[in-house]
Amino acid sequence: MRHYLLLSILSLFFSFSAKAQTFQQPNVVFFLVDDLGWTDLGAFGSKFYETPNLDRLARSGIKFTQAYTASPVCSPTRASIMTGKYPSKMYNTDWFGAPQPDEIEGHWTKNKPLKPAHYEPNLALEEITLGEAFKQAGYVTFFAGKWHLGEKESHWPEHQGFDINKGGNSKGAPSTGNKYFSPYENPRLENGPDGEYLPERLAMETSNFIQENRKKPFFAMLSFYSVHTPLMTTKELEGKYLAKRASMGLEDKFEPEHANQNRITQAHAIYAGMVEAMDQAVGKVLDELEKQGLMENTIILFFSDNGGLSTAEGSPTSNLPLRAGKGWLYEGGIRVPMIMSWKGQIPEGKEISTPVISNDFLPTLLDLIGNQNILETISNLDGKSLKNWILNPESAKDREPLFWHYPHYGNQGGNPGSVIREGDWKLIYFYESGKSELYNLKNDLGERQNLASSEPELVQALRNKLFNWLVNSKAAFPRPNHQASNPSK
Numbered sequence: 001m002r003h004y005l006l007l008s009i010l011s012l013f014f015s016f017s018a019k020a021q022t023f024q025q026p027n028v029v030f031f032l033v034d035d036l037g038w039t040d041l042g043a044f045g046s047k048f049y050e051t052p053n054l055d056r057l058a059r060s061g062i063k064f065t066q067a068y069t070a071s072p073v074c075s076p077t078r079a080s081i082m083t084g085k086y087p088s089k090m091y092n093t094d095w096f097g098a099p100q101p102d103e104i105e106g107h108w109t110k111n112k113p114l115k116p117a118h119y120e121p122n123l124a125l126e127e128i129t130l131g132e133a134f135k136q137a138g139y140v141t142f143f144a145g146k147w148h149l150g151e152k153e154s155h156w157p158e159h160q161g162f163d164i165n166k167g168g169n170s171k172g173a174p175s176t177g178n179k180y181f182s183p184y185e186n187p188r189l190e191n192g193p194d195g196e197y198l199p200e201r202l203a204m205e206t207s208n209f210i211q212e213n214r215k216k217p218f219f220a221m222l223s224f225y226s227v228h229t230p231l232m233t234t235k236e237l238e239g240k241y242l243a244k245r246a247s248m249g250l251e252d253k254f255e256p257e258h259a260n261q262n263r264i265t266q267a268h269a270i271y272a273g274m275v276e277a278m279d280q281a282v283g284k285v286l287d288e289l290e291k292q293g294l295m296e297n298t299i300i301l302f303f304s305d306n307g308g309l310s311t312a313e314g315s316p317t318s319n320l321p322l323r324a325g326k327g328w329l330y331e332g333g334i335r336v337p338m339i340m341s342w343k344g345q346i347p348e349g350k351e352i353s354t355p356v357i358s359n360d361f362l363p364t365l366l367d368l369i370g371n372q373n374i375l376e377t378i379s380n381l382d383g384k385s386l387k388n389w390i391l392n393p394e395s396a397k398d399r400e401p402l403f404w405h406y407p408h409y410g411n412q413g414g415n416p417g418s419v420i421r422e423g424d425w426k427l428i429y430f431y432e433s434g435k436s437e438l439y440n441l442k443n444d445l446g447e448r449q450n451l452a453s454s455e456p457e458l459v460q461a462l463r464n465k466l467f468n469w470l471v472n473s474k475a476a477f478p479r480p481n482h483q484a485s486n487p488s489k
Contacts, residue, residue, distance in 0.1 A: 025139070025217040026217070026299050026342065026368070027219070027220070027299070028134070028218075028219045028299045028301070028365055029220045029221075029222070029298055029299070030130075030219075030220070030361075030365075031222050031285075031300070031301065031302045032146075032223040032303055032304070032305060033226065033304045033305070034074060034146055034173075034224055034227065034228040034304070034305055035227050035229075035304070035305070035307075036227055036275070036278075036308060036336065036337065037310070037325065037337075038307060038308070038322055038332070039320070039337075040227075040266075040275055040308055040317060041054050041055065042055045043055040043058035043059075043063060043337075043339070044337045046266060047248075048241075048244065048245070048250065048266040049275040049276065050279070051275060051276065051279040052283075053280065053282050053283030053286060054282055054339065057286065057339050059348065060341045060348055061300070061339055061341025061342065061346050061348060061350075062339065062340050062350045062352055062393060063337075063351045063352070064338035064340070064351075064356055065351055065352070065353045066335065066353055066355040066356070067303065067336055067355075067356050067357075068355060068357045069307070069334050069357070069358050070086060070087055071306065071334070071404065071406055072306050072307065072328055072406055072410065073094065073095045073306055074146075074148055074305045074306055075092060075094065075095045075096040075172070076092050076406075077305045077306055077358050078123075078147075078148060078149050078223075079123050080358045080382075081358045081359075081361050081362070082127070082130050082160070083128070083129060083362065084359050084361070084378065084383040085359060085381065085383075086382045086403065086405070086473060088405040089380065089382070089473050089474070090120065090127065091119055091120040092119060092149075093117060093405060093406060093476065094119045095172060096148055096149065096151055096172070097151065097170075097172065098116075098119070098408065100116075100119070101115040101116055101118055104481075109409045110483075110484065111481075112409055112484065113432050113480065113484065114409075114416055114431060114480060114481055115479050115481045116409060117478050119476070122149070122150045122151055123149040123150060123155060123160065125159065128377070128378050129160045130221070131143065131160055132160065133362065133366055133371070133374050134161070135161050137366070137374060138217060139218055139219045140163055140216050140218045140219070141162045141163045141164070141218070142219070142220040142221065143157040143162040143166070143168050143221050144165075144167055144168075144202045144206050144209075144221070144222050144223065145166070145167050145202050145221075145222060145223035145225055146167070146168065146171075146173075146223045146224065146225045147165075147167075147168030147169060147170075147223070148171065148172040153170075156168055156169055162221075164209060166188065166189055166202065167184075167186055167202060167205075168223070169187055169188050173230065174186070174198055174225050179230055180225070180230065180233075181232070182196035182201070184198065189201070197233075197234060197277060198225060199224055199225075200280070200281060200284075203282070203285055206222045206285050207287075207288035214294060222282075224278055226275075226281075227271060227274040227275055227316075228309075229313055229314060231268075231270045231314055231316055232274070233271075233273030234277065237273030237277060238270050238273050240276075241270075242269045244272075245267050245269055250267035251265065252267055252268075257323075257324050257328075258413060259413060260311040260312060262315070262325065263310045263316070263325075264318050266317060268314075270316070282302070295343045296343045296345075299340070299341075299365065300340065301338075301340050301361065301365070302337070303337075303361075304338075305336075306326050306327075306333060306336065307319055307331075307335060307336060308332065309325055309326045311324055311326075311327070311328070311412045312327070312411060312412040312413060313412065319332035321446050322335055322447075323446050325412065326412050327410025327411055327413060328413065329404060329418075329419050331441070331446075333414065334404060334419075340390060346390055346391065347391075347392075347393060350393040352389055352390075352396045353396070355399065355421065360383040360384055363381055363383045364384075364385045364386040364387060367387040384400075402420070402422075403418070403421075403466065403469050404418060404419040405419075405473075405475050407475070407476060407478045415430055416432065417430045419466075424440050424441050424442035424443075425438065425441075425458065426441055426447075427462040429463060429466060436462075436463060437450045438450060438452040438458065438459055438462070439451065
């Protein structure tokens with residue numbers, strides 16, 4: 001009898017233990033890359049750059065082929081990721097450090113017809129961030145790499161919900177010390193051995209965090225400075241891609257894009273080395289998750305903060321078949337690679353072609369970890385949870401319109417504008433001219449055929465929806481530049 005009771009107790013113990021493991025909160029690892037273009041991964045079509053680790057991740061989960069950033073430049077997208085809101089609502093509409101309207105006198109935009117809209121150069125502390133939401137859910141939170149969401153130190157990661165900050169500060173690129181190589185002279189990252197490469201170091205810091213916190217639920221964000229300028233890679237990788245470029249017979253080729261030239265070939269050896277080094281760093285973190293036996297209990301998300309740099313500042317990559325790149329409201333500036341994986345929970349080798357946007361990440365991740373109650377405390381969310389689509393990709397279907405508002409001149413050549421995408425239709429409104437461009441993305445992915453003149457009723461309907469959204473979100477607009485001499489467009 002005692003033997004039977006003992007077996008029963010043990011059976012109940014193991015049953016409860018198994019249920020506890022089943023309902024254990026999953027970890028989250030979020031890889032965010034800077035300036036990575038839509039076709040910069042092998043899994044998304046690149047024949048020149050080599051990304052075996054991310055290609056493996058794509059095979060293990062879901063590729064999102066119409067994933068969008070909330071802005072064609074970095075800080076606004078990062079603000080949307082952190083809050084689940086459109087940047088226009090928070091007035092975080094330009095990269096933090098860009099000139100304000102009253103600061104353009106000595107800037108290259110001083111004679112432009114418009115003054116850019118005012119923007120806030122800090123993510124407001126009142127906003128609930130991903131870091132703060134995960135802390136509320138009982139997670140240990142970690143941030144490594146590029147932050148660029150606060151000109152003030154009081155707005156850096158450790159004040160926005162992250163227990164650990166390795167490298168996040170006000171800068172949008174590694175511009176101090178030896179830049180991508182140690183000594184970094186970064187106020188939130190100790191210098192490593194001379195010559196240490198930054199993406200490798202950030203991967204090491206992330207892996208160490210995972211190892212030390214493997215028995216706790218954790219949220220780790222590895223936010224690469226790569227592949228942003230300055231263009232710097234190791235001699236080994238540069239030599240590899242110079243040889244590959246020659247063997248493939250590649251040349252640098254460009255096409256006109258307004259007043260700029262847009263790269264149409266992926267052939268830049270240093271940039272290719274930066275892409276591969278980023279991929280290697282992702283691989284090290286994935287290997288650490290495997291080593292710790294955490295893959296089945298870890299949600300992995302990979303994304304870029306805007307499209308690839310193709311029209312200025314070295315123009316290192318091509319986003320073809322998409323038009324233009326970073327700083328532009330065409331697809332090349334806002335459509336990026338996105339991958340999600342969760343071993344045993346998310347179907348493998350699937351694709352979702354329904355449009356998604358960076359505002360969706362906060363509600364999606366909180367929904368996936370089972371914390372709807374935290375979501376209910378966040379007001380005015382713009383993103384939607386993608387949980388049902390992720391768990392059942394065949395259920396992904398058309399969604400409500402998506403919007404963009406970039407009331408600034410981009411360093412890469414883009415003009416102030418706003419966008420609505422509804423179904424396959426995309427309308428871009430430009431503030432300088434007051435004119436619209438209309439594209440059907442299903443039939444014209446490269447945005448070569450402006451249909452505005454042939455579809456006037458659709459243009460008017462979409463413009464009405466766009467401006468209703470702008471007014472309701474209390475967006476800031478550019479205004480005439482009366483101080484300009486000989487305004488140039």
